[in-house]
Amino acid sequence: MPTVNVELRNVTKRFGDFVAVDNVSLQIHEGEFFSLLGPSGCGKTTNLRMIAGFELPSEGEIYLKGHPVGQLPPFKRNVNTVFQNYALFPHMTVAENVGFGLEMKKLSKSEINQRVNETLDLVRLPNLGSRKPRQLSGGQQQRVALARAIVNRPDVLLLDEPLSALDLKLRKTMQFELKELQRQLGITFIFVTHDQEESMTMSDRIAVMDHGHVLQVGAPTDIYEQPNSRFVADFIGETNFLPCKVTGRENGLATVVVGDKIKLQAACEPNVAAGDEASLIIRPEKINIHTEQQSNGQNHTVLPGEIVEKVYIGTDTRFAVKLMDGSVVNVRHQNMSMNDPVTQVNNNETVFVSWQTAAARVLTS
Amino acid sequence: MGKRRSVYLSFLLGPGAFWLLMFFVIPSLLVVVYSFMERSSSGGVIWNFSLEAYTKLFAFDPDSLFVNDFVVIFLRSFWWAILTTVACLLIGYPLAFYIAQQKPFTRTVMLFMVMIPFWTNFLVRTYAWKFILNNNGLINTFLSELSLPRVPLINTPTAVLIGLVYGSLPFMVLPLYASIEKFDYTLVEAGQDLGANYFRIFTRVFLPLTMPGVAAGCILVFIPAVGQYVVPTILGGGKVSMLGNLLAQQFGAALNWPFGSAIAVIFMILLMAGVLIYFTVEREEEAI
Numbered sequence: 001m002p003t004v005n006v007e008l009r010n011v012t013k014r015f016g017d018f019v020a021v022d023n024v025s026l027q028i029h030e031g032e033f034f035s036l037l038g039p040s041g042c043g044k045t046t047n048l049r050m051i052a053g054f055e056l057p058s059e060g061e062i063y064l065k066g067h068p069v070g071q072l073p074p075f076k077r078n079v080n081t082v083f084q085n086y087a088l089f090p091h092m093t094v095a096e097n098v099g100f101g102l103e104m105k106k107l108s109k110s111e112i113n114q115r116v117n118e119t120l121d122l123v124r125l126p127n128l129g130s131r132k133p134r135q136l137s138g139g140q141q142q143r144v145a146l147a148r149a150i151v152n153r154p155d156v157l158l159l160d161e162p163l164s165a166l167d168l169k170l171r172k173t174m175q176f177e178l179k180e181l182q183r184q185l186g187i188t189f190i191f192v193t194h195d196q197e198e199s200m201t202m203s204d205r206i207a208v209m210d211h212g213h214v215l216q217v218g219a220p221t222d223i224y225e226q227p228n229s230r231f232v233a234d235f236i237g238e239t240n241f242l243p244c245k246v247t248g249r250e251n252g253l254a255t256v257v258v259g260d261k262i263k264l265q266a267a268c269e270p271n272v273a274a275g276d277e278a279s280l281i282i283r284p285e286k287i288n289i290h291t292e293q294q295s296n297g298q299n300h301t302v303l304p305g306e307i308v309e310k311v312y313i314g315t316d317t318r319f320a321v322k323l324m325d326g327s328v329v330n331v332r333h334q335n336m337s338m339n340d341p342v343t344q345v346n347n348n349e350t351v352f353v354s355w356q357t358a359a360a361r362v363l364t365s
Numbered sequence: 366m367g368k369r370r371s372v373y374l375s376f377l378l379g380p381g382a383f384w385l386l387m388f389f390v391i392p393s394l395l396v397v398v399y400s401f402m403e404r405s406s407s408g409g410v411i412w413n414f415s416l417e418a419y420t421k422l423f424a425f426d427p428d429s430l431f432v433n434d435f436v437v438i439f440l441r442s443f444w445w446a447i448l449t450t451v452a453c454l455l456i457g458y459p460l461a462f463y464i465a466q467q468k469p470f471t472r473t474v475m476l477f478m479v480m481i482p483f484w485t486n487f488l489v490r491t492y493a494w495k496f497i498l499n500n501n502g503l504i505n506t507f508l509s510e511l512s513l514p515r516v517p518l519i520n521t522p523t524a525v526l527i528g529l530v531y532g533s534l535p536f537m538v539l540p541l542y543a544s545i546e547k548f549d550y551t552l553v554e555a556g557q558d559l560g561a562n563y564f565r566i567f568t569r570v571f572l573p574l575t576m577p578g579v580a581a582g583c584i585l586v587f588i589p590a591v592g593q594y595v596v597p598t599i600l601g602g603g604k605v606s607m608l609g610n611l612l613a614q615q616f617g618a619a620l621n622w623p624f625g626s627a628i629a630v631i632f633m634i635l636l637m638a639g640v641l642i643y644f645t646v647e648r649e650e651e652a653i
Contacts, residue, residue, distance in 0.1 A: 054554050074557040087555035091573045100569075101559035152559065 002029035004066075005188045006051060006156050011060035011070075013046050020046040022212035023060070028156070028190060033182050035191045035199035038209035039235070044192045047209070048158050051190065052081045065155055075104075080149035081158040085165070086141050088133040094120070094144050095129030101152040119151040122181070139170045146181070156188040163198065175202055196236045200224065208232050228269060229365045233281045240287075240329045242280040246272055246362060254362045256280055259325025264301045266360035282360040284332040289319060290352045291341045302354040305329070307347050317343055321353055329353065393633070400626035408620045418627035435611065435628070442608040443635075445522070446590035449529040453537035453586045454579065456530070461541035461578075465548075479538050491528055491599045498524050498600065520602030528596035533589065537582040544578025580643065588636055608632060 036044035053074035123143040227233035244256040254268035309320035402410035426433035498518040556566040594609030615625030
């Protein structure tokens, strides 16, 4: 069992009548890169602010290394934050900004200097200590904000959408650097983002939030391959949703009817039962397209359909295929070779789509 | 292009430049010139070069507290202006801070209340203070109702200071409010996050970043306060005189225009030196 670093136990935060965080329990492990992912207003930032101490929970308790800290002011928690707008002190130099936390801890001048320089080297900003923040580029300011936080060696580093102000290219670089830095330092990172791709590439585990609730916690592959709700499936990546009705289940597979013609099997959550109105979800890249009828092999679902749209996007070709019942599924076909007959098919032509039975999932919530 | 540009510039700068020339530059030069002339006992000057005014201003008087009574008045004026500025800062900073914390509507109402006194003539408002501070005024009537001893207020330095602080306070509050209102409160969170308590956040973050407002407020309060005439005349009863009174006296009753001009010149030089130093320091900080 990994050591728990931060724990939220039944935490609720209300602002007047508005419930920003609703009875959330989370365990974040020592040395983990943990993301809070969700759309704006889902409560992810409020969660982070409660861990930092800027908001106090209305109910529940927050534990840091086993000690309750929920009601402590921020300056009494060994936690540091990288703010969305960086919140660098504009009247101080870079070195003064980075050294501020150590100065508050009343460390000696020489030790402060040494640690500030080490940390500026670590974030690859050597020799910029005497500049003022406004003389730096956005990416450099970002690094200063990071240095200012990690120089204090916090138990946990909180990052509130730190990359959202950067342009795409710089953002990719910073994602990589952040991840690398976290590996080097071994500090627990809690990273708030609304960017699912960002959280997938960086995180050890992700908590997906919506309307103040944590819907699912897991590794990126768990979240992507086995979403437990329509919201998670929809928020992370691209998904086909087919409304269906559950007619039975056995061996962890549900039998469903899509429309009133198509009967098929798919993986399902334990709470799915016969008679449920549900959604069948299948990712576009998990669907194969064939020009010839395939044998309906074991563990495979094969359905005929008609191409209604075809878009060539270089690496892939995207097809929209209309199934027998009239519902449309999006398919991503990788362009391995232009001799591939699938790349030659045109609108209104009949094709066959297939996927592994377990790749499709039935969700009721 | 050159012609259009000059038409454009004279359109923008012309009226202001004309105004400044007519009512600031020429009169100021006139004052400088007068200060080097001979006194005419009927007012005005006799057009003969003379340093008499300046020698009088700096003449040593063994009976005076410091150099001579004129220098004492200079020092007193500056000292009272400093006291006024400090008092305005101590009252104005918390007030401006409080106003900046309010909801937009309350904020507007409170700022409006700070500015309301400007609607009434300053002279009238200062007379109102006379009725409050008089020996039979509001305060003393109240004290005697409570069977407490009366306190002499009117015609004392205290009365002058009260009047100066009262009149100057809005000029401190408004620039302070403007800079406090611009303050980014995530910096307070950043400070707390880095282990600073509220006191240290105030001294290391909040105060340095609202310093431009403090400086602007101090300049706006200090400069007019040094040369105040109405307040020391009405609330000081002429007993406690400041530079303004001395100046008025020279151009009025004493009919010594060169001497009055010399006082004005020295006064201008001192203030301009102060402001120049301030802006130089400010610019250097900007440049860092």
